[in-house]
Amino acid sequence: MELKGTAAIVTGGASGLGAATARALAAAGAKVAVLDVNAEAARSVASEIGGLGLECDVTGDEAARAAIASAREAHGAARVLVNCAGIGPPGRAVSRRGPLPLDDFRKIIEINLIGTFNCARLAAADMLEQDSVNDDGERGVIVNTSSVAAYDGQIGQPAYAASKGGIASLTLPLAREFASRGVRVMTIAPGLFATPLMFSLPEEAQKALGESVPFPSRLGDADEYASMVLYICENRMLNGEVVRLDGALRMAPR
Numbered sequence: 001m002e003l004k005g006t007a008a009i010v011t012g013g014a015s016g017l018g019a020a021t022a023r024a025l026a027a028a029g030a031k032v033a034v035l036d037v038n039a040e041a042a043r044s045v046a047s048e049i050g051g052l053g054l055e056c057d058v059t060g061d062e063a064a065r066a067a068i069a070s071a072r073e074a075h076g077a078a079r080v081l082v083n084c085a086g087i088g089p090p091g092r093a094v095s096r097r098g099p100l101p102l103d104d105f106r107k108i109i110e111i112n113l114i115g116t117f118n119c120a121r122l123a124a125a126d127m128l129e130q131d132s133v134n135d136d137g138e139r140g141v142i143v144n145t146s147s148v149a150a151y152d153g154q155i156g157q158p159a160y161a162a163s164k165g166g167i168a169s170l171t172l173p174l175a176r177e178f179a180s181r182g183v184r185v186m187t188i189a190p191g192l193f194a195t196p197l198m199f200s201l202p203e204e205a206q207k208a209l210g211e212s213v214p215f216p217s218r219l220g221d222a223d224e225y226a227s228m229v230l231y232i233c234e235n236r237m238l239n240g241e242v243v244r245l246d247g248a249l250r251m252a253p254r
């Protein structure tokens with residue numbers, strides 16, 4: 001997918017991996033809509049890159065339809081969707097306070113898994129209707145964000161790991177469904193990246209986490225995630241796969 005002049009949507013684009021991706025897509029010439037529940041931060045990133053910042057809670061049917069329609073009006077139908085919106089609060093299945101409230105579990109599944117599917121289905125519906133853009137008949141690319149927790153979930157991550165496992169698992173069926181109309185679906189499973197999500201931990205903990213990565217022994221940089229997104233957009237043979245981006249990290253069981 002040629003990015004120059006192409007309309008792109010980044011959910012969770014107000015911060016961290018999403019913001020780095022929005023910046024990288026814009027630098028590659030894409031017209032970027034930044035969707036985030038944090039409207040002010042979305043507009044701030046958008047104004048920096050000459051894009052469009054839109055308030056959107058990815059869990060809402062109407063909210064996502066409205067935001068994607070606004071992006072379409074401003075930039076034309078998106079050919080690229082990057083799903084980065086997500087949350088990751090820990091919670092044991094049974095803690096000192098008792099069993100994990102089901103609403104805590106539901107909230108993580110709702111934002112991470114259902115929010116990803118919600119935006120993927122709506123953006124894909126638009127992509128499938130467009131003319132193809134190259135000699136392979138390509139119409140669009142969807143990139144989702146899973147996590148190494150999909151494979152090596154730790155204690156306290158049953159909801160997060162399940163949500164990210166769900167994202168990994170929907171990659172192939174969506175890629176298969178859209179294949180005949182030239183829309184690719186890929187998922188990145190990041191390891192440990194330096195983003196505001198990570199900055200909430202004490203510095204010592206961040207350092208120890210970085211050192212636990214075999215090579216390179218540090219936290220990933222959000223720009224390294226963004227460059228992976230750009231590579232996926234450019235390489236048409238990448239489809240229906242989950243790519244770990246983790247410096248060979250395999251999380252220990254605690």
Ligand SMILES: NC(=O)c1ccc[n+]([C@@H]2O[C@H](COP(=O)([O-])OP(=O)(O)OC[C@H]3O[C@@H](n4cnc5c(N)ncnc54)[C@H](O)[C@@H]3O)[C@@H](O)[C@H]2O)c1
Nearest residue numbers: 012015016017036037057058085086147190192193195197
């Ligand atoms: N940072 C890491 O080490 C890491 C590792 C693996 C996976 N991930 C995943 O990458 C994605 C981005 O994480 P990040 O580290 O950049 O975090 P971040 O907190 O910096 O950014 C997440 C963004 O999502 C937005 N968001 C949250 N709920 C939303 C909702 N309902 N609707 C719309 N936007 C919403 C937040 O406002 C925020 O701007 C997440 O899905 C996260 O699970 C991150």
